[in-house]
Amino acid sequence: MQVFSSIKQLKPLLQPYKTTTTTLGFVPTMGALHQGHLSLVKKALDENDSVVVSIFVNPTQFNNKNDLKNYPRTLETDLKTLLRIATEKEIFVYTPNANEIYPNGLESEKYSFDGLENEMEGKYRSGHFDGVATVVNRFFTLIEPDKAYFGEKDFQQLQIIRKMTAIKNLPVAIVSCPISREPSGLAMSSRNKRLSQKEQEEAAFIYSVLSHVKKEFGTKSVLELSTWVAEQFQQHKVLELEYFQIADEATLKPLLDTTTNKTNARAFIAVYAGDVRLIDNIALN
Ligand code: AMP
Numbered sequence: 001m002q003v004f005s006s007i008k009q010l011k012p013l014l015q016p017y018k019t020t021t022t023t024l025g026f027v028p029t030m031g032a033l034h035q036g037h038l039s040l041v042k043k044a045l046d047e048n049d050s051v052v053v054s055i056f057v058n059p060t061q062f063n064n065k066n067d068l069k070n071y072p073r074t075l076e077t078d079l080k081t082l083l084r085i086a087t088e089k090e091i092f093v094y095t096p097n098a099n100e101i102y103p104n105g106l107e108s109e110k111y112s113f114d115g116l117e118n119e120m121e122g123k124y125r126s127g128h129f130d131g132v133a134t135v136v137n138r139f140f141t142l143i144e145p146d147k148a149y150f151g152e153k154d155f156q157q158l159q160i161i162r163k164m165t166a167i168k169n170l171p172v173a174i175v176s177c178p179i180s181r182e183p184s185g186l187a188m189s190s191r192n193k194r195l196s197q198k199e200q201e202e203a204a205f206i207y208s209v210l211s212h213v214k215k216e217f218g219t220k221s222v223l224e225l226s227t228w229v230a231e232q233f234q235q236h237k238v239l240e241l242e243y244f245q246i247a248d249e250a251t252l253k254p255l256l257d258t259t260t261n262k263t264n265a266r267a268f269i270a271v272y273a274g275d276v277r278l279i280d281n282i283a284l285n
Pocket of ligand 1: 028029030031036037039040149150151152153154177178179180181187188189190
C-alpha cells in the first residue's frame with residue numbers, strides 16, 4: 001500500500017494497470033472508514049489488478065457548515081484499517097488537499113440529471129449533488145479508472161453518478177455495492193461515530209421501520225405506509241424524521257400506489273438523531 005497526496009506522483013504508478021489486459025479500480029471515500037467502505041475496497045480488489053482509494057472530505061457537497069466542520073477525520077486510523085485488508089495487489093491511497101481538486105477555487109459545476117437531482121436528498125441538501133458530481137468527475141479525470149465502486153447506502157448518489165457517466169460518456173464502469181449494516185441493522189456510516197451509545201442503539205429503529213415497510217409493501221398503500229412511518233417517528237424520543245419516500249429506483253420519482261411499479265420500488269428515509277443526519281434505504285421487491 002502506498003499513500004500519495006499529489007496526483008503528479010501517483011499518476012505514473014497507475015500506468016501499468018491501464019493496459020488492455022489490466023484494470024484499475026477506484027473507490028472514492030471521505031474517510032472515517034468502516035466495514036461498508038472496506039466492502040467496496042475488497043470488491044474492487046477482487047475485480048481489478050490494482051485499486052485507488054481516495055480519502056477527501058469534499059467541502060462543496062456540504063450544505064451545512066457545521067456538518068462539514070464536525071465530519072470525522074481519522075486519516076491515521078484509516079490507513080491502518082486499509083493496511084489490514086491489503087492483499088498482494090497494490091492499494092494506492094490518494095489523499096489530496098482541496099487546492100489539487102479545486103485549483104480554481106471551491107466552486108461546484110452545475111449539473112442537470114434529468115430530475116434525479118431534485119428528489120429527496122436534492123430537496124433537503126441544496127447543491128449537494130452538484131458538489132458530489134463535481135468531485136467525482138474531477139477524480140475520474142485525474143485517476144482514469146476502469147471501474148468505480150459506489151455503495152447503495154447512498155442510492156440516489158449512485159444513480160446520479162451513473163447518469164453523469166452516461167451524459168459525459170466517460171469510459172468508467174460504475175459498480176454498485178450492497179449496504180453494510182451493524183448487527184442491529186443500522187446502516188454503517190462515518191456519521192455514526194458522532195452518535196452517543198444510546199443514539200446508536202435507538203438508530204437501529206430506522207432499519208426496523210424500513211424492514212416493516214418492505215414486509216407490508218404490496219398489501220398496504222403507499223399512503224398508509226407513509227402515514228405509519230410518520231407516526232412511528234412522531235412517538236420517538238430520540239429520532240426525528242426528515243423524509244420518507246417510496247420511489248421508483250430508476251427515476252427516483254415518488255410512487256403513488258403500490259401497484260404502480262412493484263418491481264422497481266425502493267423506500268428512502270432521512271432521520272436526525274440530535275444534530276446527526278442519517279440516511280438509509282431498502283429495496284421493496
Ligand atoms: P463516504 O465516505 O460516506 O462518502 O462513502 C464512500 C462510499 O462508501 C460511497 O460510495 C458510499 O455509498 C459507500 N458507503 C458508505 N457507507 C456504506 C455502507 N454502510 N454500505 C455500503 N457502502 C457504503
